[in-house]
Amino acid sequence: xxxPRNVLLLIGSPRITGSNSYVIGKFLVDKLGEKGLVSEEExxxxxxxxxxxxxxxxxxxxxxxxxxLATPLYVDSFPSPTIKAxxxxxxxxxxxxxxxxxxxxxxxxxxxxEKEHMDIAIKIIRNFAQASNFMWGGGIRVGWGMALNSKPLxxxxxMTRKLTRGLSLASHDLSTGQPISxxxxxxxxxxxxxxxxxxxxxxxxxxxxxNKLAKENNxxxxxxxxPYDLNRQEKGTESALRGKSETQNKAxxxxxxxxxxxx
Amino acid sequence: xxxxxxxxxxEDDPAIKAIEKTIADQLTKEKWEVEPLxxxxxxxxNCTGCFGCWVKTPGTCVIDDExxxxxxxxxxxxxxxxxxxxxxxGYSSELKKALDRIIPILLPYFQIYHxxxxxxxxxxKYPKLLVIGVQEPGENYEETFMALAERNMLNFRPPTHAxxxxxxGKKPETIPAFVKEQLKKMEVVS
Numbered sequence: 001x002x003x004p005r006n007v008l009l010l011i012g013s014p015r016i017t018g019s020n021s022y023v024i025g026k027f028l029v030d031k032l033g034e035k036g037l038v039s040e041e042e043x044x045x046x047x048x049x050x051x052x053x054x055x056x057x058x059x060x061x062x063x064x065x066x067x068x069l070a071t072p073l074y075v076d077s078f079p080s081p082t083i084k085a086x087x088x089x090x091x092x093x094x095x096x097x098x099x100x101x102x103x104x105x106x107x108x109x110x111x112x113x114e115k116e117h118m119d120i121a122i123k124i125i126r127n128f129a130q131a132s133n134f135m136w137g138g139g140i141r142v143g144w145g146m147a148l149n150s151k152p153l154x155x156x157x158x159m160t161r162k163l164t165r166g167l168s169l170a171s172h173d174l175s176t177g178q179p180i181s182x183x184x185x186x187x188x189x190x191x192x193x194x195x196x197x198x199x200x201x202x203x204x205x206x207x208x209x210x211n212k213l214a215k216e217n218n219x220x221x222x223x224x225x226x227p228y229d230l231n232r233q234e235k236g237t238e239s240a241l242r243g244k245s246e247t248q249n250k251a252x253x254x255x256x257x258x259x260x261x262x263x
Numbered sequence: 264x265x266x267x268x269x270x271x272x273x274e275d276d277p278a279i280k281a282i283e284k285t286i287a288d289q290l291t292k293e294k295w296e297v298e299p300l301x302x303x304x305x306x307x308x309n310c311t312g313c314f315g316c317w318v319k320t321p322g323t324c325v326i327d328d329e330x331x332x333x334x335x336x337x338x339x340x341x342x343x344x345x346x347x348x349x350x351x352x353g354y355s356s357e358l359k360k361a362l363d364r365i366i367p368i369l370l371p372y373f374q375i376y377h378x379x380x381x382x383x384x385x386x387x388k389y390p391k392l393l394v395i396g397v398q399e400p401g402e403n404y405e406e407t408f409m410a411l412a413e414r415n416m417l418n419f420r421p422p423t424h425a426x427x428x429x430x431x432g433k434k435p436e437t438i439p440a441f442v443k444e445q446l447k448k449m450e451v452v453s
Contacts, residue, residue: 014312045309048356072312075362076414077353080309084356087273112373112380120352120414123407127351202380203373210371213318224370226386227322228338 001101001135001177004065007037010057012071012082014045020109020145025070027153027164028107031171032066040064044071048084057085058092066103066137066174069125072145073110077121086128093132104129105137105170105180107188109148113198115141115189138180140166140188144198146206162190264451266290267340267390268299269333271347271358278397278431279346285442286344293452298336303357305329307364316367322385323367330364337361338368342391342451343421349396349428352407369418377417384420391449392421396428404428423449 009029013019029039042060047053061067071082106125108118122139129136142148142163153160153167166188170180191198214220268286272279287297307330315325324331337343347358354362370383394412398404405428412426425448429441446452 014309019312074310074312075359075366076411076418077359079312080356080360080363083350083353083359086351087356090351114379117379117414120407120411124351124353124411127404127407131351199375199380203375206371206373210318213314214321217319219319219321222321223317224385225322228335228368229386230339 001065001103004037004103004175004177006064007032007039007066007068007174008060008064009039009041010060010067010069010085011041011043012069012078012085014079014081015072015150016043016045018150019072020142020148020150021070021072021107023148023150023152024107024109024140024142024163024167025068028068028167028171028174031168032175035171035175037066037175044081044085045079048081048088054088057088061089061092064102065100065177066105067134068105068107070107070109073108073112073118073121076117077124078108086125086132090128090132096133098133101135101177102133103137103174103177103179104132104134105139105174107140107142109142109145111145113144113191113195113202115143117143136179137174138170138185140170140180140185142189144191144202146202146209147192159192162192163188166190264294264341265296265298265339266342266344266451267336268297268344268346269337269358269361270299270301270303271345271355271361272301272303273348273355273357274303276348276397278429279348281435281438282395282397282429282442283346285438286446289439289442289446289452290342295342295451298340300333300336300361302333302361305333307333307360309360310363310366314371317371321367324364326364330361333361334365334367337365338386338390340390342393342449345392345394347394347396349398349402349404349408352404353411354396376420379417381418389419389421391423391451392416392419393424393445393449394426395445396426397431398428400430400432425449 009025011021013021033039047057071078108121110117118141153164166184169184173180214223283299290297306328308326347354370385372383373380374383396408409426416424
């Protein structure tokens with residue numbers, strides 16, 4: 001592939017610029033800017049539901065030499081607008097004869113610390129790239145999004161050292177028209193602390209974080225509510241009926257964990 | 264007993280419609296009440312990722328539209344069916360817009376399940392879950408699609424589940440046997 005000139009950052013998060021997808025993708029695209037590439041930013045949520053937006057999306061994709069699709073993991077794949085963007089791009093390109101080689105690279109981020117949660121999502125984007133005549137540029141899996149908190153990566157110090165080093169390596173590869181190396185993929189996808197520690201901290205601090213937000217909204221006592229519970233609906237309000245403390249509800253949940261039957 | 268079908272077709276899709284109708288017919292014979300939901304015709308906004316369903320109105324999405332109703336109906340059914348064209352190995356944007364809105368049936372808190380971090384369950388009992396993809400001839404995304412459905416099972420933990428792919432272009436008369444096989448797996452028909 002010849003030297004790329006234009007890079008498109010396509011954000012799949014509905015949280016737009018206030019998302020981890022944006023801060024990670026922006027870091028990579030800024031690095032490419034330092035190497036002389038001209039960048040453009042688009043947001044799937046803003047484009048996919050109108051004809052004008054769709055035309056703009058497709059024009060931006062056609063113009064780019066490198067496309068960076070940065071998206072969060074939603075229910076094991078992507079938010080609906082990201083999928084809609086992929087559907088539109090595929091329909092547009094499936095009958096087109098390619099006029100140039102274009103690299104498609106993806107960055108997926110998730111709140112879970114294990115990068116394996118994102119493996120299927122990477123496969124789906126790779127399938128999309130192949131079907132839509134893009135050259136596969138690689139996939140970065142960023143776990144434990146709570147640690148980033150949608151802040152610019154260079155403000156997070158040592159927490160993002162591996163990620164930023166991996167993205168810098170990736171920018172070097174992409175700027176020369178090459179897919180990102182396995183080394184860059186792995187480095188950018190590696191947590192800054194051991195996984196077992198991240199898992200423990202997720203359970204401890206994750207709960208505190210959610211409870212803090214609930215407290216700010218005066219709903220901490222309702223966190224375990226079951227508004228769609230059929231029995232509850234027949235009898236009355238949640239707090240009157242449940243007759244159980246949060247602790248008891250939590251105990252119910254834990255007891256149930258091992259009881260699900262699979263075929 | 265009640266079944267809810269999420270029809271995730273992107274447009275008028277005879278194969279998906281035929282599978283939906285066959286599921287409804289076979290379950291109705293067994294005295295089930297069946298409600299198909301044509302998602303593309305419904306007013307379901309995209310999830311905004313605000314987490315309000317966890318920390319503002321716990322258990323209910325903050326967006327008051329048909330997406331809230333689809334989640335309620337899905338959760339209160341005995342059998343939930345997800346029908347979708349196989350889309351690069353995943354679900355269509357139409358099915359996914361409803362699935363993105365379903366997360367209030369989980370808790371925000373984390374737990375270890377099958378060795379990995381997942382969300383805790385909000386409820387004690389969830390509906391059985393059947394996932395059916397319809398794939399274009401010549402596509403080979405079945406493995407990815409099945410793996411995605413299997414990941415979903417770890418998050419929604421239905422008491423019984425199955426996932427399968429129907430190849431578009433097969434003769435329509437093969438659909439009843441295909442559907443019956445899936446419903447048998449779900450232990451809802453004999």
